[in-house]
Amino acid sequence: MAIKKSELYSSLWSGCDELRGGMDASQYKDYVLVMLFIKYVSDKYAGVPYAPITIPNGACFKDMVALKGKADIGDQINKQIIAPLPSSNPWSNSSPKSAISNKAPCRNCSPAKGACRGSVGSGR
Helix, strand or coil, X not given: CCCCHHHHHHHHHHHXXXXXXXXXXXXXXXXXHHHHHHHHHHHHHCCCCCCCXXXXXXXXXXXXXXXXXXXXXXXXXXXXXXXXXXXXXHHHHCCCCCCCCCCCCCXXXXXXXXXXXXXXXXXC
């Protein structure tokens, strides 16, 4: 039997509430939006030549997931995942330069699929 849209939304909402814990919803959305953005650009552009966004080596979604369980995960996400994006994309610094970067794509990504295949050091 198919699930109703309202049941799906209710289930997703309660899951988000459980994950959020005591954090204010206005702060929680900032974390979720960053993760959704990294997931989207990794799936769509990682390893794709001439993509409008270059995903630097070690900064794709799978690399973020590999940080799970580390005591300093927030700091590592900021340093390893988020911080390299602007330097790999010259247009992001309000520069009139071309959006095409000469930097190599994430070594874990498959240009044919356009999606990241695994985290750094995973051996995949």
